[in-house]
Amino acid sequence: MIPAAFEYVRAESAEEAVALLVEHGDDAKLIAGGHSLLPLMKLRLATPTVLVDIGRVPGLSYIEERGDEIAIGALARHHDLETSAVLKEQVPLLAATAHQVGDPQVRHRGTLGGTLAHGDPASDLPAAVLALGGTLVAQGPNGRREISALEFFRGFLETALGADEVLVEIRVPKAAGAGWSFQKFNRRAQDWAIVGVAAVVNGTTGIALVNMGSTPLRATAVEEAVRSGASVTDAAAAASQGTDPPSDVNASSEYRRHLATVLVRRALEEASS
Amino acid sequence: MVLVTVEVNGSSYQHEVEPRMLLVQYLRETLGLTGTNIGCDTSSCGACTVLLNGESVKSCTLLAVQADGAAIVTIEGLSGPDGALHPVQEAFHQHHALQCGYCTPGMVMAAVSLLAEEGELDERGVREGLEGNLCRCTGYHNIVRAVLACAGDRAPVGEVGAAGAAAS
Ligand SMILES: Cc1cc2nc3c(=O)[nH]c(=O)nc-3n(C[C@H](O)[C@H](O)[C@H](O)COP(=O)(O)OP(=O)(O)OC[C@H]3O[C@@H](n4cnc5c(N)ncnc54)[C@H](O)[C@@H]3O)c2cc1C
Ligand code: FES
Ligand code: FES
Secondary structure, rough: OOOOOEEEEOOHHHHHHHHHHHHOOOOOEOOOOOOOOOHHHHHHOOOOEEEEEEEOOOOOOOOEEEEOOEEEEOOOOOHHHOOOOHHHHHHHHHHHHHHOOOOOHHHOEEEEEHHHHHHOOOOHHHHHHHHHHEEEEEEEEEEEEEEHHHEEEEEEOOOOOOOOEEEEEEEEOOOOEEEEEEEEEEEOOOOOOOEEEEEEEEEEEEEEEEOOOOOEEEEEHHHHHOOOOHHHHHHHOOOOOOOOOOOOOOOOOOHHHHHHHHHHHHHHHOOOO | OOOEEEEEOEEEEEEOOOOEEHHHHHHHHOOOOOEEEEEEEEOOOOOOOEOOOOEEHHHHHHHHHHHOOEEHHHHHHHHOOOOHHHHHHHHHOOOOOOOOOOHHHHHHHHHHHHHOOOOOOHHHHHHHHHOOOOOOOOHHHHHHHHHHHHOOOOOOOEEEHHHHHHHO
16 A cells, blocks of 8 residues: 655754744644554555655654653654663653553654654553653744643644644653553554553552543543542542543443453552552 | 665665655565565564664555665575575574465564564563564464574574674
């Protein structure tokens, strides 16, 4: 399957990418790793007429300590995350979640910025960034702005990014020594999560759900229950509150609700052990 | 059209390509390297796996223009100049790790990348490391045996492409 024809431009910097987005407007689309976009283009579900390649922009693949946070360039690939010594030590949840994405070939190409900007509720890393309460940095024509992960996911494949903005950085609080867990339930190796749960217990508890609605979701009812001293089982019982899970070939919405309860319980047990 | 310069199996190539040309098409149709197979064409089966700067990638999910400037190794580039099999190919041969052979080029390339990346590999590591590659024939057992045999005999495995001869 071959994508519909398009014009290809390679951006050498984030500024240039923004300028190209401004110049070409709605017809343009950024491509980073291409591992969400190209499959859609091959099926002609996406038909951008100008592809702006940011995959080569230098200096956007870093993973570094910055004060109380770890700062990650938007082009850091899943493989960079899963093998990063600083991430394994400071935010093991993120490194472990990256390891669960797809397969090695996918992880060699897919980027953290791409998976966040794509805004697919079935993706793994967005839930981890949401559970951690991360901050996303977008660059647009008027400079940079910060967006809380809690405000970033707006709807199915819809984020707070403007059409002329490039996601350049993701920051997450350091959580060395915090309890954490990533639970991914699927039926075959390499598959997407039918339901997934990212949890971090670090004084406060952050829990986010994969594939339980049109966006990645914080399990706020569970977090509140934990805060007020509920047992793990009682807290997990609130896992599907406020969710709207899809029904598809893999699972009914009812089954997903059940899975969420089971996986949140396992995540809380693992994170607090 | 966009000018693309790549190194494939140690040789340099330059072509004007349509931006929408997939890397697998470029390798098969422009360069005539048909060892890289297309299985699913939907990023799932791994039959089209090649090495891009030493790392396994699915060439059906990469544009040729994205590979501009990269060094690529396909199954044709693994063996030494004298035709000697690369240790992973040799292990697949010895352990009967193929039946119809359709998945084999991709499976071998994925295994080469995995062996180069992982310091230690046990059976679980091999199975998980090859999760991006499907085989409809073998039931995987002999593939896993072949890769484990290479993991036990590490030295030459990271060497690919032109250096393959050193491994024989
Ligand atoms: C076979 C296969 C299996 C997979 N399995 C999983 C899985 O199990 N779990 C999972 O979570 N994911 C999975 N994925 C998806 C994978 O993680 C993608 O790589 C990722 O979702 C997108 O990253 P990318 O860099 O490839 O983005 P691209 O495909 O390049 O881009 C995706 C979207 O984001 C936009 N974009 C990209 N970068 C930026 C940026 N910096 N700023 C603004 N917009 C940007 C693009 O315009 C596009 O709309 C799988 C993919 C494949 C092909
Ligand atoms: S043909 Fe590329 S993954 Fe199947
Ligand atoms: S040997 Fe036939 S698909 Fe693997």
